Amino acid sequence: MLDSVLYARDKYLADDGLVYPDRCNISLAAVGDTQKHSDRIAFWDDVYGFEMRCMKKAVIPEAVVEVLKPETVISEPAVIKTVDCGTVRVSELEFTVDFSLKITACTFCTAIVGYFDIFFDKSCGNKVMFSTAPDCTKTHWKQTVFLLENPIPVKTGLYPVHTCLLQYLF
Structure with missing residues (x-):
């Protein structure tokens, strides 16, 4: 979705115009949800008596868009990219980044979750933000x-x- 906003910005925004939201942070965190992992990945080890492990290769690369239970997050979030919506180019939305996660629980990490926060800051008397965390x-x-x-x-x-390659298409 962001690429269409950037297209409109570049085509129609006046030279002194502003884009809102003006800033976006992309964050990652570790997830520890062994039940969900069992339901979606380990499930293929024995599907009603049939060994279908080969299906894991098709399932694992597919990101899942869903609402996570907050209690399954097992790390502090790491902001991996800050996007200035007034200047960013579409080519900058595909990026490689090294990052670290500070784990907060002794358990099993079963996934990484990505989300974004947006900010309405520039020239705003009443700054506003919201998060999809x-x-x-x-x-x-x-x-x-x-x-x-x-x-x-x-x-x-x-x-x-x-070095995780992350491509975010909003």
């Missing part, structure tokens, strides 16, 4: 969940995540 009021955007093939045991502390 799991612990905030639900929106129609929900969250984007990237399921892991195998749960990873984690303990509290900092975990680096190496």
